[in-house]
Amino acid sequence: MVEAGRSPNIQIITNADLLKVEGEVGRFSAHLRLRPRYVDPTRCTACGLCAQYCPAPIPDRYNENLTTVKALHLEYQQAVPAAFHIDETACLFLTRRECKQCERVCLPKAIDFTQKVQHLTLEVGAVILAPGFGRIDRRVLARYGYGRLPYVITGLELERLTSATGPTQGKILRPADGRHPKRLAFLQCIGSRDTASGNPYCSTVCCMYASKEAAVCLEHDPGLEITIFYMDMRTQGKEFDYARQRARERGVRFIRSRIGTVQEKGEGLEIAYVDQAGRHCREVFDLMVLPEGLESPPDARTLAEACGIALNRYDFCLTQPISPLTTSRPGIFVAGAFQAPKDVPDSVTDATGAAALAAQVLQASQGNRMRGRTYPREIEIPPEPKIGVFVCSCGLNIGSVVDVPAVASYAATLPHVVFTDTNLYSCAQATQEAITEKIQVQGLNRVVVAACSPRTHEPLFQETLRNAGLNACLFEMANIRDHCSWVHYREPEAATAKAKDLVRMAVAKAHELTPLPQPEIPVTPRALIIGGGLAGLTAALTIGGQGFQVYLVEKTPYLGGNLRKLRFLLNDAEPSRLLDDLLSQVKAHPLIDVFTQTEIDHIAGYVGNFTTTLKLPNGSRILEHGVIVLATGGVPYTPTQYLYGQTPNVLTQLEFEELLTASEAPRHLKRLVMIQCVGSRGDDLPYCSKVCCGQAVKNALRLLEVNPQAQITVLYRDMRTYGFMEDAYQEARQRGVLFLPFTPDRPPVVHMSDSGQSLLSRRPSQKPEKDGDGAHPCIGLQTLNSEPETRNYSVLRVTCFNPILQEDLILEPDLVVLSVGLVPAVDEHLVKMLKVPKSRDGFFLEAHPKLKPVELAVAGLFVCGLAHGPKPVPETIAQAQAAAGKAAIPLARGFIKVEPIVAQVDPQACLGCGLCEALCPYGALSLVKSDKKKKAQVISASCKGCGICAAHCPTLAINMGCFTNQQVVAQIRAFGGQP
Numbered sequence: 001m002v003e004a005g006r007s008p009n010i011q012i013i014t015n016a017d018l019l020k021v022e023g024e025v026g027r028f029s030a031h032l033r034l035r036p037r038y039v040d041p042t043r044c045t046a047c048g049l050c051a052q053y054c055p056a057p058i059p060d061r062y063n064e065n066l067t068t069v070k071a072l073h074l075e076y077q078q079a080v081p082a083a084f085h086i087d088e089t090a091c092l093f094l095t096r097r098e099c100k101q102c103e104r105v106c107l108p109k110a111i112d113f114t115q116k117v118q119h120l121t122l123e124v125g126a127v128i129l130a131p132g133f134g135r136i137d138r139r140v141l142a143r144y145g146y147g148r149l150p151y152v153i154t155g156l157e158l159e160r161l162t163s164a165t166g167p168t169q170g171k172i173l174r175p176a177d178g179r180h181p182k183r184l185a186f187l188q189c190i191g192s193r194d195t196a197s198g199n200p201y202c203s204t205v206c207c208m209y210a211s212k213e214a215a216v217c218l219e220h221d222p223g224l225e226i227t228i229f230y231m232d233m234r235t236q237g238k239e240f241d242y243a244r245q246r247a248r249e250r251g252v253r254f255i256r257s258r259i260g261t262v263q264e265k266g267e268g269l270e271i272a273y274v275d276q277a278g279r280h281c282r283e284v285f286d287l288m289v290l291p292e293g294l295e296s297p298p299d300a301r302t303l304a305e306a307c308g309i310a311l312n313r314y315d316f317c318l319t320q321p322i323s324p325l326t327t328s329r330p331g332i333f334v335a336g337a338f339q340a341p342k343d344v345p346d347s348v349t350d351a352t353g354a355a356a357l358a359a360q361v362l363q364a365s366q367g368n369r370m371r372g373r374t375y376p377r378e379i380e381i382p383p384e385p386k387i388g389v390f391v392c393s394c395g396l397n398i399g400s401v402v403d404v405p406a407v408a409s410y411a412a413t414l415p416h417v418v419f420t421d422t423n424l425y426s427c428a429q430a431t432q433e434a435i436t437e438k439i440q441v442q443g444l445n446r447v448v449v450a451a452c453s454p455r456t457h458e459p460l461f462q463e464t465l466r467n468a469g470l471n472a473c474l475f476e477m478a479n480i481r482d483h484c485s486w487v488h489y490r491e492p493e494a495a496t497a498k499a500k501d502l503v504r505m506a507v508a509k510a511h512e513l514t515p516l517p518q519p520e521i522p523v524t525p526r527a528l529i530i531g532g533g534l535a536g537l538t539a540a541l542t543i544g545g546q547g548f549q550v551y552l553v554e555k556t557p558y559l560g561g562n563l564r565k566l567r568f569l570l571n572d573a574e575p576s577r578l579l580d581d582l583l584s585q586v587k588a589h590p591l592i593d594v595f596t597q598t599e600i601d602h603i604a605g606y607v608g609n610f611t612t613t614l615k616l617p618n619g620s621r622i623l624e625h626g627v628i629v630l631a632t633g634g635v636p637y638t639p640t641q642y643l644y645g646q647t648p649n650v651l652t653q654l655e656f657e658e659l660l661t662a663s664e665a666p667r668h669l670k671r672l673v674m675i676q677c678v679g680s681r682g683d684d685l686p687y688c689s690k691v692c693c694g695q696a697v698k699n700a701l702r703l704l705e706v707n708p709q710a711q712i713t714v715l716y717r718d719m720r721t722y723g724f725m726e727d728a729y730q731e732a733r734q735r736g737v738l739f740l741p742f743t744p745d746r747p748p749v750v751h752m753s754d755s756g757q758s759l760l761s762r763r764p765s766q767k768p769e770k771d772g773d774g775a776h777p778c779i780g781l782q783t784l785n786s787e788p789e790t791r792n793y794s795v796l797r798v799t800c801f802n803p804i805l806q807e808d809l810i811l812e813p814d815l816v817v818l819s820v821g822l823v824p825a826v827d828e829h830l831v832k833m834l835k836v837p838k839s840r841d842g843f844f845l846e847a848h849p850k851l852k853p854v855e856l857a858v859a860g861l862f863v864c865g866l867a868h869g870p871k872p873v874p875e876t877i878a879q880a881q882a883a884a885g886k887a888a889i890p891l892a893r894g895f896i897k898v899e900p901i902v903a904q905v906d907p908q909a910c911l912g913c914g915l916c917e918a919l920c921p922y923g924a925l926s927l928v929k930s931d932k933k934k935k936a937q938v939i940s941a942s943c944k945g946c947g948i949c950a951a952h953c954p955t956l957a958i959n960m961g962c963f964t965n966q967q968v969v970a971q972i973r974a975f976g977g978q979p
Contacts, residue, residue: 001080002429002460008371012081013120021127021307025331026361030122036115038094039072041083043110046074046430050084050102050111058090060167064157066175067167072102077165077395082430083110125365126331126358129317130351131303133337134295136191136199144187144290145262150176151269152262155186155209155291162216164395172220174287181224181286184217185271186210187259188230192293192341193726201314202726203293204341207234210291211244214252219489227253227285229273232718236688237343238849238869239839241681256741257281262288276741276803294341307332312724316340321569322578324874325354325881333357340723345853346875349882352854356885359892360545366892376469378515381445385511388419388444389503390435392426392451394481401485403496407450410500414507419444426451432464439468446474446510450503452481456851471515473900473962478506501975508974512967516900521941523608523626523890526551530600530830531631533561534873535865535880537582539629542884544591548891551623552586553595553614559583561633562866565654567661569873570698570728578873595621603628603833604923606942607860608896627860627887628834630844631880632827634866637679637689637820642750649796649815650750653695656817660699666706673798673813674700675748676716680821682744687841689821689870693720696819697728700737713738713811715748715800740802740809748800750816822870835921836861843869854883858944859896862887900961901945903938909957910935916949916958925949 004010019031054070062069062076071090074082092099093113103111138147145152151174153161160166161173174181188210192203207230214226233254235244248254260272260280268284275281296315297303304311310318310328317327317334325333335350336342342350359366389411393399404422412420419442423431426449439447447470449461454477462472480499488495527543529536532554540552558564560583566575586592595614602613612623636654644650651659653674660666674696680689693716700712712732716739721729733739742748798811824842831838836856837845844863847855854862864883865876890896903916903924912934917925924943927934936949936958950958950965959965 001078002427002432003463005080005429006373006463008373014081015085016120018303018306019119021332026125026364028124028127028331030124030127032120032122034118034120036088036117037083037085038088038091038111038113038115039084039086040110040112041081043108044083045108045110046082046084047107048074048084050106053101053105055099055101056090056092058087063160063167064154066157066160077425078428080429082428082433086111126333126361127307128333128335128351128354128358129303129307129309129327129338130335130354131297131299131338133341134297134300136292136295137197140191140194140197141290141292144190144259145264145269145288146290149262149264149269149288150174151181151264151286152288152290155206155213155289158213158217158289162213162220164397164400169396170220170400172217172224179286180221183225183268183283183285183287184214184227185269185283185285185288186214186226186228187271187288187290188228190290190292191295193231195730199293199295199314200726200730201341201724202234202722204234204722205343206291206293207232208237208240208243208343210289211235211247211252213289213291215243215247215250218247218250218252225253226251227255227283229255229257229259229271231256231258232720234718234720234722236690236720236722237345238843239687239841241686241688277806278804294337297338300338314724321571321573321874322877324878325350325357331361342723344850346878348850349853349875349879351882352885353878353881356542356546356881356888359885359888360542363545363547366547375466378471379445379469381471381474381515385416385446386418386442386444387414387416387446387448387507387510388421388438388442389414389417389448389450389507390426390438391420391422391480391503392449393422393424394426394452394485395424398451398481398485401489401492401495402480402499403492406496407480407499407503411448411450411503411507414504416446416511417507418442427457427460432460435461435464436468439465439470445470446476446513448476448478448503448506448510450478450480450499450506453479456848472518473516474510474513476506476510476513478502505971505974508970509967512964512970513962516961518897518900519940520895520897521608522895523893524610524624525549525891525894526623526625527627527629527887527891528553528610528612528623528625529629529631531561531633531865531867532556532559532594532596533631533633533865534563534579534582535633535867535876535883536561536629536631537586538877538880539631539864539884539887540592541582541585541589542881543629543888543891544589546884546888546892548591548888549625550589550592551595551612551625552592553598553600555597555599557597559586559594559596562635563873565636565658566873567657568698568702570694570725575873600827600830600833603830606922606924606939607858608890608941610860626891627862629883629887630830630834630836630856630861630863630867631865631883632830632867633825634822634843634870635825637685637823639678639818639820641678642675642748642816642818643752643796644818647752647796650818651815652818652820653692653699656699656815657695657702660702660706666703666710669703669707669710669814671711671811671813672703672713672815672817673748673811674712674714674817674819675750675798676714676719676819678818678820681717685821685823685841687821687870688720690720691870691872692819692821693718694725694728694872696817697721697725697732697737699817700732701728701735704732704735704737711738712736713740713813715740715742715798717742717744740800742800743803746801748798750796750798753795753797753812822866824867826867834858834861839869841869843867854879854886860890896941898940899945901963902940902943902961903945903947903949904959904961905936905938906957906959907935909955911955911957912936913954915952915954919948919952921946921948 015035017033022029051070054072056071057068059065060067060069071087088094164170256276257273300315312318333354335354336347391408393404408420484495484499526549528551540550544550599615601615605611608626614621839845862883864880924939928937
């Protein structure tokens with residue numbers, strides 16, 4: 001938020017309502033109503049003196065009404081803009097013409113009771129709607145005792161209780177009596193998957209955030225006993241299942257059950273439930289948590305009317321699976337939970353994708369109104385260091401363990417430290433402005449911040465130094481959160497001592513810091529996309545739509561990837577029509593060059609200046625480009641279980657999908673069994689493949705359309721039909737599909753019994769392949785005869801343990817259909833060339849799962865689609881648009897700034913041995929002739945600052961920017977007690 005507030009190209013307008021959007025794409029007029037905040041944000045310094053004198057307390061909405069604030073308040077400590085505002089419904093002057101104490105004590109004279117409602121019209125080319133989500137009706141929560149029973153709270157209330165900035169400062173206390181609970185119960189699907197509440201859809205996020213909150217509670221109090229009652233655990237996101245497994249390993253109980261009653265018993269709550277085995281159980285808990293689901297925003301209909309867009313039946317924004325970020329009105333896009341319930345990574349991805357689509361609309365006027373950041377001229381650095389140390393409490397995230405004032409006092413005794421200060425939140429906008437002021441007033445020429453992780457916050461503080469006229473490299477950060485308060489939370493004295501050590505080392509290093517340049521390197525305004533499936537095609541069109549040249553490389557003869565294998569989607573959309581449309585657009589686009597039957601032979605260079613050698617069927621070609629998008633896709637898992645490949649009557653879902661659309665055979669099916677999680681969530685593929693449950697429901701419904709008499713049984717572990725897919729799941733159940741759960745320790749068994757007649761047999765497809773001019777060939781899967789054969793085959797029997805009946809069931813289906821997972825199609829040769837990391841499951845590993853979900857650790861590289869992880873068609877499209885949006889940023893800017901943390905070679909000390917060149921994993925060092933001798937030379941933009949070269953240089957001729965030998969030695973000496 002601070003970055004958004006600093007951007008010269010972002011105008012933040014708060015306390016405003018959108019009244020109407022008029023005009024057409026490219027030429028909209030957005031009419032706003034600005035409500036008065038009665039505080040001038042340009043004058044307010046967020047000192048808080050006014051709130052101390054305000055006599056009107058009100059419930060604190062940010063802290064879920066668990067505490068109070070004043071009518072004149074700052075919404076939360078890190079709010080942007082960092083200015084107070086007045087609640088006009090509670091202010092004594094605005095309601096009764098009394099008081100005005102705040103106006104009298106405000107030193108900057110920021111209080112302004114003369115403010116009135118204003119109207120503003122903005123001329124814009126595109127609109128992005130991101131109003132977030134709404135809350136579950138309290139009447140729904142009341143069915144579980146909320147508001148009636150004293151020890152029932154919501155998941156968001158627990159979130160605030162566990163927060164260092166919450167009403168209990170991170171202590172888990174029962175709001176009703178302030179006591180520490182010992183036994184916690186989480187009840188899932190509150191206001192979700194609930195027809196009675198009007199929300200039959202799945203809210204997608206609840207299972208994961210319950211698991212997360214349970215883990216956080218155990219961090220605060222390892223002695224807690226926590227139970228999560230659920231119907232299906234839908235932790236389907238990338239690596240989400242691992243988080244749930246860790247919670248289970250830490251002692252969290254997960255019970256599949258149906259809750260009967262909740263009633264007060266003594267000083268706790270008694271929960272009556274029926275477990276999976278049908279047993280009636282009762283347990284008493286000290287606190288019950290309702291992780292409520294997500295609803296559409298309360299003003300969704302007003303917003304839709306103002307924008308002229310359509311909503312779905314649940315008042316979320318209506319979009320189509322093939323255009324998940326586009327509303328029903330051209331030029332207006334949607335991002336986040338207003339489109340559908342979704343978690344943080346998907347919301348961030350959507351926002352980036354929507355921004356890319358908006359950039360396409362604005363392409364004609366690209367850069368016309370852009371403003372660059374301006375910084376004051378860097379001050380001359382005197383020989384004598386003047387170091388300022390700022391120690392952050394991070395609410396109580398650090399302050400509850402580390403004695404922050406003691407650390408600051410200790411820092412003041414260190415050599416060359418001339419100023420120290422403590423902050424509640426060093427990353428807040430008001431604090432950043434205060435640090436800028438302190439640097440200028442105190443004449444600081446080096447800054448140390450003791451706070452959280454430099455991985456996420458160092459750029460923020462470096463920007464603050466630049467705003468104060470200092471070089472960004474005159475900054476050092478001590479991570480006293482991750483390294484002290486988090487890992488030593490049970491040892492506050494030791495954590496404080498360690499924090500002092502880290503600050504002493506940081507100050508010693510700061511003494512040796514010197515200004516470093518940050519050169520700019522021009523960017524080749526072209527993009528390379530590797531992979532021509534749905535993600536690659538979408539990314540190519542999105543980048544090309546912003547006016548940049550695109551090279552699209554596909555190693556097979558045809559574009560389309562897995563999209564060719566799909567016959568229909570859950571909402572009856574036709575993948576073949578989507579593919580044909582994409583292919584025709586790509587073929588007609590003047591800025592997209594397509595290379596099929598082409599492999600990547602070699603990639604060299606760095607962000608902004610990559611050189612790629614292609615291996616074509618008839619030779620080779622060299623491409624120069626600035627960025628790379630990896631859309632290498634994935635492939636279906638090939639099962640070895642359940643007799644697959646041994647009998648023609650065991651198919652995968654993709655093969656069955658082809659059967660449903662290619663023959664009459666389904667009309668003869670009487671009994672069919674689908675088995676979920678084949679290869680997924682097990683030893684072969686430990687992760688959830690995310691698409692299998694929806695695929696099973698989709699094919700089951702299509703079979704019932706062809707043959708309403710078919711008896712379909714789905715054997716599953718958790719039906720993960722998240723979001724609006726839940727509608728299809730409920731429809732399948734209503735139409736007679738039988739869903740039976742199984743556990744991993746007792747999976748179904750498929751075997752052959754007496755000889756009988758097979759309904760189906762495999763036969764190679766005879767469909768003619770079409771040419772590559774926009775049409776697609778057959779998918780290459782084997783198809784099935786439409787007429788029953790009379791040859792004898794063994795009859796299939798499926799044995800599955802029914803946990804409710806507590807006995808084995810024996811099914812004799814005509815067909816067994818396996819829902820198989822997806823595996824990455826990662827080219828190891830490509831991985832080695834690009835030096836990109838992979839996740840434990842073999843997919844490309846994003847730079848940060850929430851902050852940078854489509855960026856890789858190597859600058860200039862982006863990822864989308866199945867190369868990132870399993871996902872359905874709509875999410876693949878949204879992520880491809882997001883990756884294209886991020887990739888287009890350096891292309892549009894025209895240059896990149898090289899991070900100063902790169903290798904630097906002293907040519908006088910360099911022997912020219914070539915060891916650094918041989919060891920550098922990024923090809924950032926090369927030997928060049930200098931005065932008839934070879935010397936090492938650094939390609940700054942390619943260097944990632946890993947330090948391998950410096951560590952192996954026999955003459956210590958290589959130093960790393962911001963990590964020179966002198967700086968590291970100074971830290972080591974300081975660690976040993978030498979200041």
